[in-house]
Every structure is written in structure tokens, then in C-alpha cells.
Amino acid sequence: SLTKTLQDYFGYPAFRPGQFPVIEVVLQGRDAAVFWATGSGKSLNYQIPALHTDTVAIVVSPLISLMQDQTHKLNFLSASSASGTQKPVATFLGSSQTDPDEEAKALRGEYNLIYVTPEKLVTSEFLQALEKLHKDYKPIRLIAIDESHCVSEWGHDFRPSFRSVGPSLRTHDVLRQIPLLALTATAVPRVQEDILTSLQMENPLVVRQSFDRTNLEIIVKPKSTGGTGSIPSAFQSLLADTIVYAPTRSQVDNIASYLQTHAPSNVRIEAYHAGMNAEDRTTAHRNFLTGVTTVIVATVAFGMGIGKPDTRRVIHFGPPKTLEEYYQQIGRAGRDGLPATCILYVASSDLDRYQSDFYLGGLHGKAKEATLESMEAMKRFSLDAETCRRKQLLLYFNEEPAFGDRCGTCDVCKSVEKYGDDAQRDFGGEARIVLHAVDALNQQSMSQI
Template sequence: MDDDDWLDAAALAQIDALEQHHAASSQGSSQMQSPPPAPLPPAPGPPQAPDDLSAPLSHYFGFSALRGGQEEAIRGVLSGRDVCVYWPTGQGKSICYQLPALIARKVAVVVTPLVSLMVDQCAKLNHTVGSLPEFAGRRPAIFLGPHQTDHAAEERALRGEGARVIYCSPEKLMMSNLLTRLAELHARGLLVLIAIDEAHCLSAWGHDFRPEYKELGVLRQRLPSVPLIALTATAVPSVQTDIQGVLAMRQPIVLRQSAFRDNLAITCLKKLGGLGADLQPLVEALQRSVRVPPASRKSTIVYAPTVGLCQQRDRRDVAFGMGIDKPDIRHVVHYGAPKTIEDYYQQIGRAGRDGAPSECTLLANDADFTRYASDFYTEKLPEHAKQYMLASAERLRAFFNQQCTCRWVELLGAFEERAPFASCGSCDVCKTRKEHAGDLERDFSAEARILLTAVRRLPGKSWTHLEKELGDKHSPVAALRAALKVKRKLEVLKEFMTPLVSKGLLAKRTVKGSNAAFEVIDLPPAGAQALTQLERGGGPPLLLPVPELVRRADQKSAEEAVALRAQIEAALQGHGVDVSLVPEAELQPYANGGPVTEAILAYTNTIAGWRARGLDARADAHEELLERIRAWRQAEAESHRLAPASVLPDHVAMSLVK
């Protein structure tokens, strides 16, 4: 299901509620049906932009000043120029076509593929601008389509007697007599502009090509003198050129902004424990937010690739449109990868539209990216659009998997924009590089040898097959795993696959199965050569980035080591044993204890258990026996001029007593 289909019912309910509220406030307490209001007269002659745009901006929208580029776009279309607006989400593109219509008191037609977007913007305009006295009894915005129930208002709008902004889908525009009606409107001097929103859909080389959008090229033929304004947040330079060509724009004013959003902190995390475990931190944060006063609460959007996943969390507000024009979204979470890197960028753009710091978290695994290669997603696409989508999905996968370059530097590069910085300072990669400076790479030769050996034994197989091989106690790989100084779980070993692929030592390819696409792994010549060198030994270290799971395991093991040391110290209190006699190696991270700590804890826990059950006599007898053994040990040590521990270590004595 496409993103724009998710919100239709909720969005329509929202606009119905808002418009009912607006109608109620306009009608007051009267129960009588009022006749249609007299049409607002259009401004005579060609549209003219006032010298000062701040006055109408404040009057209609309550803003004190326009943002960078908005004035140029508004003056451009009001002077009859074509305009292209390539700005990130949340930078005020809609003002560029809404304000000209309100200033000129003429109609602006907005073509958009998103039902949720047109409904949301209609609701907002009708609730805000529609509350002004000049629109008493009228709606300044209306959308055309099967969900529109007020056909009289639709008819008034197409006569230029009602709404100033008319939204419609490209299908509605091209599959009805709407073009004829717009030509009539233009002949009467009532059509100020046509806006094509999400204009990247025009381009066959775009990430979201829609054939019906391609037909919009007829607008220039049918309405040659009407200014066109194309707007999108996700168009690389080649797509921008295609947009201008398809629409036959005439020397358009092109307004570009950097795709960088300095208030968005990007984090990429691997899925680990299933939906519940992966989203538990988010659920806890949302639960905490419920205890905050409503006025102080901030919103979160969770994107999931299927409706089923949304329903698993019983989150009905998990949908594409919920972030539209809502300025205080503080967290955008993707559980699973979007189809393309352009989709990802557009969706994280819903966060922090008010400029305040906000978070963007992508939780995914390799299967989330591979799924988009299946026929379910690609069979209806033209070949060029299919190849573009697959390439964009791979760019998103590379962005997600890489651990060395600033996320924003990578993301801007995907849009062919060179970042003027090397570090944004806020993404997970930049934070890791700062926090773990000097420990960004380690020698993981042993782990690499295990994985390369497994792939050599099972070339062209999926991770599922390799996982079985790695877990087989009778496989030759088992001996390599057993020899690891630091024991690695299978999910941790899997984390080394991506950097090995990046180094060209492993190769992944997508295979289409009967039901879905999946990945298989091969050993390329470079990998085979590296494995031979690892088997011979004596070669240079194989440095790889430290995976996040390894850092988590390091932290957990360090915490366990601290807890074990405290447990040993507590256990030895009152037993006359100095903790310094416990080998330090047994108290280090990943040591998991050893024979000394095991013997000490077994003895002390046994004594404590007896006393807890009231068996003090038994405990006293064993402690007395231990002291007699120590006395004998002391005598022997003095006799032979040895240290007592050389005669009989304490942990051995405790083992004898227990």
C-alpha cells in the first residue's frame, strides 16, 4: 500500500470536522439553510504583487516575514513567470501558490498525487484563512475528487465564484472535462496559476514516477499563458531538468535550497529483538509523554512498510499524512526501510518543521531493502523507473549500513549536493567518532576468517544457510569460533558481513524466489586471497569498523565484570581471603569468571544458603574445617619456607570443604 493511501479515512474525517466547525461558526445559532453567498469579485486586470508582501502575509497567515526565496517565487508567478521550487520539506513551499491566489483574488489550481496532502491543506486554509470576515460563508480552498460531497461548492469554484485554491489529482485533471473548465476560467481572467506539487513524479528518472503525471505536459498546450509552478523536495539535478522539459517551462525562475536540515539528528539502528523489543524504548518515551501536560506534548510519527505492522502496534495514527504541516513533530521513526532514499528524506522532513531539534531513527535490516526487488514492487513499473527505484533503494541501504561518514554528508551526496562540512555533529556516526575517537576500527581478522570460511564452504547461499553452518558444532567453522578470544554470538558475527562487503571481501547479490527476493553471499577473488593469507597467518591486521553490537557487548561485559568483582569482594568478606589473590584475568570483561571465582562463589553461596535455611551448625562446621585446613597450610608453608598459597590456594581449600 502506498503512503498516500494510508490516511484517506482519517484525513477526510479531519476535514469534515474542521469544515463542520467552520460552517457552524459562520452560521451561528441559526438553523435556517442560507442561500449560496455572493461570489467574491476578482481583482480586475492582470494580477499585481503589492510592493510590500508582508501585509497580505500577515493578514492571511499571521506571519511577520517571508522565508528566503518565497518572495521571489510569489512575485515570479504574479508577473506571469514559470517557477521551479526545489526546497526541503517544511520550508514553506505551499505559501508560494496559496498567497498569490489570495492576493490576486483569482484561482490557483494545485495538482498533487497525495490525497492526504490536499485534504490537510484544504482543512487548514478553511479553518484559518476561512475565518476571516471576507470569507464569511465561503471556503477559500476545496479539493476535487470522488470524496468531495459538496458538488455545489465544486461548481462555484470552477466558475471562479468560490474557493481561491482548488486541489485535484492528476487523474482528475486529465480524465475529465476539467481542462476545458479551466480554459474557460482563464478566458475570463480568473486563473492565476497552476501548481504541480510533488513534481518529481513527472520524471521517468525520478524515484516515484507516475504515468498520469507525465500527461501534465498538455497544460502548456491547453493553457499556454498560465504560469506554472513546480514544487518538490526530492529531485536530483537530472530530475529537475526533466521536470522543466516535461512541463515545457519557459525560462523558469529556479529556486533551490540545500537539502541539509541542521536541526535533524539522524540515527540508524539494526533490528535486533523483534517489533516489540525494537520499539520498546519508543513506547516507553511515548508513555512518559502522556504524563506531560497536553500543551507541552510533542508528536512522534512511526512509519512502517505494511499496514499489518502498524496494526500490530495498534497505532492508528501511524501514517504518512499525519506529519503534514504539523510543526512540532519531534521524532520520526522508520520501522523498516522506505522504498527509496528520496522517500526517506521526504519523510524525515516531517520532523522539526519549527526549527527545533528533532530526531530521526531508522530501524532496519538487510531484508528490508532486499524486499523491494521483488515483483510485487517492480512488475508494474517501466524498466527505467524500475532500475531507478532499485538503484535508489541500494543508495539507501549503503547510507544505512556505512559507519564511517557523517549521515548528512552521505544523504546530501545522494542528492548530488556536496556538504560544506565533514561532520554534522548530531548523527550517530558523528557522535560515535567523537565518543570513541581512537577506537573506530579494530583488528577483526579472526571474525573475518570465520565468515569467509563459511562462505567458501557454502557459496551463493543466504545468511540462513550460513547461520546453520556457523552454529553446527561438527562444522570446521566451529573450531574457529571456539578459538575466538572473545566469544561472538551469531547476531554479532553477522554485523561483520557489511564491512566485509564494503571492503570487497564478500559479495552480495539479490535472487528472486517464488514468493520474494532474497540475498545470497559469494566469495570474490579478493576475499579468497584474503582468506588464504589469514589461514597462513603473519599478515597485516584486518581493520574493520567496530559494529554497534560489538560496542554494546563490550559495555555489557564491562558492567558484568564490575558486578562480578563486587560479588567476589562481598563474598570474601569475613572469610579471610584477600580479593587481590583472585587472578585479575578472571575479573576482566568477557572473562566470565574462571576456576578461582567459581570455587569462591560456590563455597560462600553454599554457606550463605545453609544459614538462610537455619542450618547454622552445618555452616559453622564447614567454616571450622576450612580454618583447620588453613592452619595446616600455614604450618606447612613455614616448614618449607613457602607462601601459604603455594602450598594450597584458598579456592582449592574451599573446594575441598564444600
């Protein structure tokens, strides 16, 4: 019957490995923690129990864009599903919710999935409202903490409000009985342990899978400094669904403007960042998900959990701050399991700026230590032209790659396969380019070279 719910709402013929045991445990009222790769189907672990039993799942989420994404997809699927429901099953609550009646409807049990921020969840008023929902309207089957690495002080996206989720729920007379489900794709082992402790999980089922994304081709290229004129020419052939990440809002606007001018006329390009008003962000988000927009240029605000399965490319115009953020963002590509490409354009100056107080000033203790470690890992990843890219990512998450030293798909491994060791590589082509350039500049004669 669980499989029928899966088929009716989502159209999948069967569960992916690991999903069924987690769902069964949650339905039995037991805590669980899911540490799986991006694109592995983590969200079904809390969606199916609520839909199958017509109960409520409270989903604690760190980003508005993530809540909007999940809500939009679930309601679209419900409207066209074979379940017979054909009514909205999900909503999100918070400052970006434009319908003033949504919260009242949600707390009367009219939705199966309610997405909230941790800041809202831990208020005494909302906890009291959840108790009333649970007792008087519709039972709460589980409380899911999505992107749960935000709970840990060792995590790259630590949020103090997330740290309060476990104590707030576990000390509540009624809500303490509801099982917790923690999910994340970016938690190193010490963060995983801290999540379990901080959420005060009781005898949880802990399920770990490989973090390897075998369908992603990972490429790192040098980026020149300067303005929009330095945007690589590869950006101009954006024919497949693409996310372009840039570190700052101004860079997002500049790149989007540049691409709108230079891209083919049939390619629609939009920007997305926190400086835009809520309506414009929602429109840009919806247009990308529905295929109206081919390319979205965004800050990290469009990062976690965005699930457009057929995104074929993720391009970084400058590296993110930490290696976890990078892994999270390239995880937007190829979620349908088909090949996808991830290109990182990087300059050494990009990495240096993250050492400033602007990025580190609000961090202290474990959070600062963990961030500095991950920043250093991001720097090594960006500048190491000898070690397999996928191997570097997996080793960071304390996983030995099953493929050994060479994945065969990243830029480093393809270069080794083509040229062999650098000592044996033929640099004739590169040398001719240099010599022609020197000759053209008339700096010295070819014979002197």
C-alpha cells in the first residue's frame, strides 16, 4: 500500500534503496536520521508517511526558496495524481507567504505537509498551535528537520535557531512523543553525531549512503579578474537548463544582464537573490521549475534542496565559501540520474576574500573552526590540478571512493587519461601559442627564445 501511494502521487514504480525502511520506522513512531547524497530522494521519507496516512508532517526548512520549491511540486503532483485528492496538500508559513489565510488553514489540518522555518517553529505560540492541531484536528505523524547540518555548530551553515529545535520539541508535553526525522546531504561524521545529540534523538535509525554523484562531470577552470567582460565564452551557449551561481547580488545582476544581451534569443535568463522582492523571487523560481526560464543566475539563496531534475549544468562564477556549499550546489544538477556538467571558474583572489571579517565576523568557537577548515578544503579543491575531483569530495566526507584514484569523468582524470603524467605530456601546442604571442608583441625574436 505504501508503494501504491508512491505511484499515485509521484508516479514512481518502486522506492529507491533505503527509502522503504526509513518510512516504515517513522510510521512506527521511531526517530530516524538520513545522511544521503544530493538527489537521492530524501524528501520522500517524510512526504510519503503524511500522504499515506492522511496525517501531517511538519518540515523545518532553512530557506524560503526550498519551502516554495517543495510546496509547488507537491501541489502540482497532487492536482494531477491518481490519488483522487486533486487538492493542495502542502503549504509554507512565514514572511514570504502572501495568503493571510494559509496559516489558519494549515493549523486546522487542511494540509498534509507544513513547511516552516526554525525561527517560527520554536516560538511558544506556534508550539501551542501545533499541539492544538495534533489533538483537535489532524495528528502530526512526524517532524522532519531538513538540511539538518544547520543544527550543528560544526556544520557549514550553522543556525542558532536550529540548535533550539531539539530542546523545544523534546521538553514539550505533547510534541515530544512525535518522531523526529533528520535529513542532510552535507554532514561530515562529527556533524552527523552532533545532529543526533542536538536533536535529542532517541534510539534513531541512522541510514548512511554513498555521497558519490557518479553522473556529474566536475570541471575547474581559471577565471580572469574584472567585470562582465571576463565572463567565459562558455556562458554564451546556454541551451540546456542551467543554474549559474555567483557570490554576490551585484555579480548576479551583472552576469544576468550580460547573458541576457549575449545569449541566443530563445534562451530566457533571470536573476534570483535575496535583494529582490518576494514576488519577483517567486516568479523567477516558478519560471525555472516550469521550463519558462532556461538559465537562472543566483546566489546561495537558490541553493539547498532546489530539485529541478533535468538541470543539465551548474556553473560557478567564483567558488562558494566552503566545500560543503559547493557539494550542495552542484547537487542541483542531474537529479534525474542522467549526465550533467558542473563547471567552477575560479581565481585565487576569489578564495582570499573569504578570510575577511565580513564572512567570519559573526562566527565563534566550533562554528568558526569548522568554517575555516571547510574554506581551506574548498581552496585545495579549487587549486589541486592532480587529484581526482570526485575523490577529493568523497575523502572530505570521510568516504573512500569505490573507483580508486581516478573517476575517469572529471577534468583532472580526463587530462591524465589523455596526456598521462605531466612529465610525459606534450606541450607543443601550448608552446606554439606562447611563441606566437611573444612574436606578435615583438618583445624578443623567436631565435632568442
